[in-house]
Amino acid sequence: MLITNMKEEFKVIANLIEENTRVLDVGCGDGTLMDYLKKNKNIDPRGLELSKRKIQESLGKGLSVIEGNAETDLKQFPDKSFNYAILSQTLQAFYNPEKVLDELLRVANIAIITIPNFAHINVRLQLLIKGKMPVTKNLPDEWYNTPNLHMCSIKDFFEFCDKKNLNLFKALTIKNQKISEINKRNLFSKNLFSELGIFLIKKK
């Protein structure tokens, strides 16, 4: 799974979240982002995580993390129990990303979704020139052992939101620690040169 931009990505996400809100971090890992939100934003976040070792690490930071999978365990949260649900670079690894997005927008008003962009120039070139499934520093796994099942591009995600009538009200990318907005006018170039897309969506 992608690890580049990790810290930058979390900083961007943290900046997007208002203080004193209710936050669910889906796939919270070792609780780095939750810990930051707790310490800096006066937020008492909740986390959902699969790895037992990482849950232990989070519990050791005093964070409340529940063992579970976004595809099966989001149903335990009541409608709109959170202001934000964060899903960082795992959407592409679900069997049914569409259903996960539905669930995220049921439990939270706003979903913050980040995806590794499969239309990045390096990825495109590898497929075009070598004729092989791309392996990059952001997508380090081979086709036969990647956890990623549903790769998509930034453009795909834009179109998805249109099609599903979702309000994609903010789209960002980070390059060399510089944050820039993605919009319909710059979509062609952003889709070509951005490795990561950060999206804020809500129901219309």
Place this chain on the structure above:
Amino acid sequence: MSKMKELKKIIVNKPLKLDCGETIINYPIAYETYGKLNEKKDNAILAFHALTGDQFLTGINPVTNKKGWWTYLIGPSKPIDTNKFFVICANVIGGCMGSFGPSTVDEKSKKPLGTSFPVITINDMVNAQYNLLDHFKIKKLFCVIGGSMGGMQVLQFVSNFPNAAKNAIPIACTANHSAQNIAFNELARQSIMADNNWDKGDYVNKEKSPDKGLAVARMAAHITYLSQKGLQEKFGRKLQETDNINFGFDADFQIESYLRYQGSVFVDRFDANSYLYITRAMDYFDLTKQYNGKLSDAFKNCSTKFLVISFTSDWLYPTHENKDIVIALNACGADVGFIEIISDKGHDSFLLDLPEFLTTIKKFVDANY
């Protein structure tokens, strides 16, 4: 058992109305403490014992001379470090280690109460133990913790006293005792009551004891505390002190010998009537029903931070029943963490030297203190 008289006790002079309708007063609660209560009184942990446990959770039990039942978790320099925390554990009412129970001698008749002891519930148990907070003048416990029936007490305690505990760790338990568990308990009770020595619970006055029935009850229960895989790995089809099967009904197999041993040592330390009363209390436990079918209402007023723990091979209180507690806590927006520990040791896992489990608790208590 002269050491029984030296047990620490409080006599509760506040009346307690039991769920069965009877009211009790001036009844004893036997307890033990470990570590020191600090000046701020913010380092107290109340631990609840399981069906056959008692107040001696660590160190050496002075009555049985055996190791305490939670020595892996609690004690000096243990995951719950008694150099830092003050741990209180009481014998539940209905028990047989000094608290008010069927073996308590009735002042008027000078005879043990036997089956004239009232039927008690988990709710009654925690209401009785709450008096220990007054005794130690503790306003808020740092934590309540317990596994199995101890976990049920944790849930009941937090719902009864929503501001009395900062943290709660219910382990390998349930909010509603399942049909399977009621069935196992009924099997145990029938085994005791089928022993002629039980004599309608009056065995103590007739100087006899339903040892056979109680031993069989324990043997059956013991199987439920383990797992198929754990049993297979430990015993398999290994034979006991014999090279061949003997075409008889002695204990040919190691597992038979092991169960017989577990049954025989149990009767020395446990009272048959207590076994009846406590299993009944577990069967009657249905926190969801207490809150009219909505379990989350049990926790809606609490600010307690929960950590729910289950074990993969526990088929007595399986993960999904523990998860139901987590779901109810989430439904009312309570603060809850949950982890399922991988173990092939079955329900007993919570009592064993299981590093993943012990580390999880250590991290949780240390991070929140």
